[in-house]
Amino acid sequence: MGDTTTDRSSDADERERPEDARRPRGGILMGRVQGVPIYVAPSWFLVAALITWFFGHQLGRALPELGAVRYLVALFFAVALYGSVLIHELAHTYAARRFGLPVRRIQLQFFGGVSEIEGESPTPARDLVVVGSGPLLSLVLAGLFGLGMFLVEPGTVPGVLVAGLMFSNLIVGVFNLLPGLPLDGGRMLRAVVWWLTGSPMRGTVVAAWTGRALALAVLIGLPLATHLGPLGERDSFAAGPGSLVDALLAAVLAAMIWTGAGQSLRTARLRAYVPSLSVRALTRRAAPVAAETPLSEALRRANDVGATALVVVDGEGNPVALVREAGIAEVPEHRRPWVPVSGLARELTEGLRIPVGLVGEDLLEHLRTTPATEYLVVEENDTVFGVLATRDVDEAFKAAVAGSAAPAGPAAD
DSSP states (O other): OOEEEEOOTTOHHHHSSOGGGOOOTTOEEEEEETTEEEEEOHHHHHHHHHHHHHHHHHHHHHOGGGTTHHHHHHHHHHHHHHHHHHHHHHHHHHHHHHTTOOEEEEEEETTEEEEEEOSOOSSHHHHHHHHHHHHHHHHHHHHHHHHHTTTSOTTSHHHHHHHHHHHHHHHHHHHHTSSSTTSHHHHHHHHHHHHHHSOHHHHHHHHHHHHHHHHHHHHHHHHHHHHBOTTSOBOGGGOSHHHHHHHHHHHHHHHHHHHHHHHHHHHHHHHHHGGGOBHHHHOBOEEEEETTOBHHHHHHHHHHTTOOEEEEEOTTSOEEEEEOHHHHHHSOGGGGGGOBGGGGEEEOOTTSEEETTOBHHHHHHHHHHSOOSEEEEEOTTSOEEEEEEHHHHHHHHHHHHHTSOOOOOSOOO
């Protein structure tokens, strides 16, 4: 089902790869709409195959004269269904961009789609518009396909397809209006609580816990609803393999909702922490070493002055490269006397120097646009202050998610 997510700027994987390579793991780029990339997850093909098999089986009962062609019709239905999900996500994208919010990408996946919107709406009213646009358009599509049923003959291939798309869009729209994160209805509930209390964090907490309650309701209620008759009596025809499928479907849906609610809470904590994120607090003390210095000697010098990072300098003492922490870890201890630090260093290219006063969103934006594992931190007069490791930024975010004070890296003098 369709939903929106907000930027997860703390992911190390996102920062360490160039923009054009940052894609969902295993996702296939299908195209772009107004510059927004659209990806299809491999799980979509599994779902499309299941839809094709299930819908084709149903067509065999309704239109037996189709023969094997029914599976081709069913495949068309699966593609059209996800086309409707894509339109749902494009509604989110259009509304977000109208309010100046960048959209990183759209991904079609196992149970629908996700629009990854960077940043947050400045007001709850705008957030309500961005989030509500998707379910609203799905319901409009359901209405249009409902009207289309008057234009096709029942019991025909067009009639079955139109009816299927009407009910599918109705389900997508109604399901996404359920008031619990990560569904669109949960985001709408969050916007309402935000408006009433003035606190987006409080809105997130309410909507996330509502989402967890919804997950439990789906886990218990969906199999129960299919197992009982309309008056609450046990339906003997519902027992068997079908009830097992219902239980598995309920478990998958519940797990997705529960996990999404937890992710929303973590993202909210991260967003609350971002303004206090400081280069100065996370910078490591660095020891200057010449390029030909053996690694073992360089580490000894660093240990003597209490430094945890190495900067390669030229003959005049100017920094020219950063020794990669990952490179040091790869060298066995017995080989370190024979390995010069120059072989483990990355040249200081544009963007790898950052000012010590960089904080909050400005810092995260710099890390996104210039991915690296280490950065040279400099004072206003261009003197070296130390080294910022992205690992320390990630650890600070993990501490923020856990609800504890973010740990500062080994501070430079």
